[in-house]
Amino acid sequence: MRIGILGSGLMGAKLGTIFARAGHEVVFSYSRNEKKLKALAREAGTNARAGTPGEAAQTADAVLLAVHWSRVDEVLSQAGDLSGKVLVSCSLPMNDDDTGLVIAHTSSGAEALAKKARRARVVSAFNTVPSEVLFAVFEAKSKSTRPSLVYCGDDAGGKKVAASLIRDAGFDPVDAGPLRIARYTEPFALLVAQLAYEGKDGPALAYRFERFRERE
Numbered sequence: 001m002r003i004g005i006l007g008s009g010l011m012g013a014k015l016g017t018i019f020a021r022a023g024h025e026v027v028f029s030y031s032r033n034e035k036k037l038k039a040l041a042r043e044a045g046t047n048a049r050a051g052t053p054g055e056a057a058q059t060a061d062a063v064l065l066a067v068h069w070s071r072v073d074e075v076l077s078q079a080g081d082l083s084g085k086v087l088v089s090c091s092l093p094m095n096d097d098d099t100g101l102v103i104a105h106t107s108s109g110a111e112a113l114a115k116k117a118r119r120a121r122v123v124s125a126f127n128t129v130p131s132e133v134l135f136a137v138f139e140a141k142s143k144s145t146r147p148s149l150v151y152c153g154d155d156a157g158g159k160k161v162a163a164s165l166i167r168d169a170g171f172d173p174v175d176a177g178p179l180r181i182a183r184y185t186e187p188f189a190l191l192v193a194q195l196a197y198e199g200k201d202g203p204a205l206a207y208r209f210e211r212f213r214e215r216e
């Protein structure tokens with residue numbers, strides 16, 4: 001696939017590099033430092049190049065949104081028309097100093113994004129994982145046990161594309177349901193980050209989800 005990266009920081013740079021190494025054509029965009037974008041593209045290999053958000057989005061089959069919440073409107077306006085495009089968002093609706101969510105409980109960043117990019121096929125994915133683990137998961141992708149990664153969205157085709165990108169990155173995709181489920185995955189992402197950054201001093205986290213069924 002052709003993948004446009006909107007925001008080439010911690011998440012966009014790593015995921016773009018991973019997608020390029022997995023064989024996709026990648027355009028890195030949206031940095032204050034053009035040299036950094038070019039260097040990123042060089043390091044990601046022959047499948048990658050640097051461009052503007054417009055160039056990244058317009059030729060793409062799928063677009064990764066990986067900017068701070070405060071930059072979403074700007075990058076969307078630079079990207080142009082996203083009608084019909086799969087828009088995979090790892091952006092969380094964080095306040096300016098990254099201390100809390102600005103949208104939660106009765107809605108989500110993913111739903112707000114779907115209202116901003118009305119004709120795009122929005123999928124929320126990759127935001128429950130800290131960027132620090134992405135390369136290690138990708139490098140271990142041939143192992144039989146892969147970490148799970150939840151995603152959600154309302155467009156079946158868009159979700160299929162997102163699931164294949166999640167698989168390419170080395171995770172086992174778990175369909176959490178419609179886009180409104182992001183109301184639960186977005187706060188969960190903060191919990192995971194909090195525990196991850198506590199490092200060795202923090203509590204160990206183990207979790208397992210099972211589908212509850214009525215007993216017959």
Ligand SMILES: NC(=O)c1ccc[n+]([C@@H]2O[C@H](COP(=O)([O-])OP(=O)(O)OC[C@H]3O[C@@H](n4cnc5c(N)ncnc54)[C@H](OP(=O)(O)O)[C@@H]3O)[C@@H](O)[C@H]2O)c1
Nearest residue numbers: 007008009010011031032066067068090091092127130131
């Ligand atoms: N980092 C994580 O582990 C993680 C995990 C889950 C979800 N997320 C979410 O993913 C999204 C991206 O996070 P990130 O950590 O990748 O962010 P980041 O490292 O700050 O990257 C943001 C990108 O936006 C670019 N940008 C362009 N103009 C900018 C401006 N005027 N001000 C600030 N940035 C500008 C940055 O450019 P420069 O290259 O010039 O900095 C950078 O490429 C956020 O919504 C975050 O909440 C992050």
